[in-house]
Amino acid sequence: MIELDRLRRDYGERTALQDVTLSVPPGATLVVFGPNGAGKTTLLRILATLLRPHSGVARVLGCELPGEAWRARGRIGLLGHEPLLYRELTARENLRYHARLHGVPFQRVDERLKAVAMGARADEPLRTLSRGMIQRVAVARATLHDPALLLLDEPYANLDPAAVDLIAPLIGPSHDPAHPRTRVVCSHDPQRGLAEADLVLGLRAGRVAFVRPAGEVDSNEIRRLYR
Helix, strand or coil: CEEEEEEEEEECCEEEEEEEEEEECCCCEEEEECCCCCCHHHHHHHHCCCCCCCEEEEEECCEEECCCHHHHHHHEEEECCCCCCCCCCEHHHHHHHHHHHHCCCHHHHHHHHHHCCCHHHCCCEHHHCCHHHHHHHHHHHHHCCCCCEEEEECCCCCCCHHHHHHHHHHHCCCCCCCCCCEEEEEECCHHHHHHHCCEEEEEECCEEEEEEEHHHCCHHHHHHCCC
16 A cells, blocks of 8 residues: 655755655554654655655555656545645535545535534634634545545644544544555654554654554654654
């Protein structure tokens, strides 16, 4: 589902990622840990086809990037630090816009708004909503088309415990063996991250500190990334 071999990405003279090599099978969850500036968001943006790697190999959903990115984009869901929503549109209008992009029926929009408890505020401009409410709408957007690959950058940011409970089933693993969902989750929470991971990647200054099955990584090793 995801194959990376010596992946590299630079920003001018600064190397954001270097020699990242790993494989994530279909339906598995990769959790990425590392301090700010370690390259976590850059990795997500490459997998989302928003950034081009400067060298190495990146394959996502059977498509080699960047050449075959167009084949993968419609099967990817991204929940990043930016909600990727229009502030002057309502939550419903935003989701209907994305439904048209993905060929999803509008009924799905109403179902997703209800699932994130935003039905009562769905027709208010996004700019009038709290950050937590906007995050819930962003979750609805990212999962609206039931993506085969879900990319999550600190998905529980700005959410209270009740909202976390609401969105957790939407962004969790798929329980349908016929439609496995692969996930890449960037996290700073060792306990939660390890609990949902199949594979763990530790990044420090753009380099791989470790990449191992979750059962072979302990929280102390993760905490050392931040020192």
